[in-house]
Amino acid sequence: MISPAETAACCAPLTAQPLSVEQAEQVAPLLKALADPVRLRLLSLVASRQGGEACICDLNEAFDLSQPTISHHMKVLHEAGLVDRDKRGVWVYYRVRPQALSALAALIGCPVP
Amino acid sequence: MISPAETAACCAPLTAQPLSVEQAEQVAPLLKALADPVRLRLLSLVASRQGGEACICDLNEAFDLSQPTISHHMKVLHEAGLVDRDKRGVWVYYRVRPQALSALAALIGCPVP
DNA sequence: ACAGGACATCGACTCCTGTCAATATAGACG
DNA sequence: CGTCTATATTGACAGGAGTCGATGTCCTGT
Secondary structure (H helix, E strand, O other): OOHHHHOOOOOOOOOOOOHHHHHHHHHHHHHHHHHHHHHHHHHHHHOOOHHEEEHHHHHHHOOOOOOHHHHHHHHHHOOOOOOOEEEEEEEEEEEOOOOHHHHHHHHOOOOOO | OOOOOOOOOOOOOOOOOOOOOOHHHHHHHEEEEEHHHHHHHHHHHHOOHHHEEEHHHHHHHOOOOHHHHHHHHHHHHOOOEEEEEEEEEEEEEEOOOOHHHHHHHHHHOOOOO
């Protein structure tokens, strides 16, 4: 599966020129994947871990949600191209893709702070 | 109405430390408002206009959607704090809030490129 | 005051999404 | 081989979101 994260943000910020229909339909799923409080926390938790990765078991402990729900959210993040999956033995480790996040930020954000 | 855009992004990026529940629930609605292809294009269209503003009538022409639908989307963007409303006579002009966008970008994006 | 136009709101409909319990898969270890 | 444990998938359900047509509101001319 090819993730939309790769092609999402070219160098033209959102506010410079009108987004094409295709661009909008490419970027929206990325934002939609991020637009959930649980997934935001999941992503943040994974990213801020030592080594930058976490397995489902770690995440399950941190949330008051069922294991299938956590698994579902991680799948959404993965299919959007925001996190990588790595199965090692019985455990599955997730790791954020910084390129995807910074590409998104570059698209949304005006040139600078 | 107080917009969540003001307090959404402090200086701590998403990946530096785990987001609190409160932070996540503050940021998610902002992303949700952005996470729609039509709203992305609306925002982009408004932002890239000369003078940085557009009225509903302008937007209606650019989309193949009913006027109530455009009005609805602009309301969503406005309530999220991403655009300002300004009624001048019969027309209502919308204008993007760059601070809101750059705050979001700062939260999502890693320090660099 | 009245008519017309710009925008908002309402009600209804369909599709999508987050959640869970139950079940499946698949690796590790006896 | 069988069992345990970690994760994924499935099915079901309630609530949310995008869309439209109809209607309401408010300003501007005449």
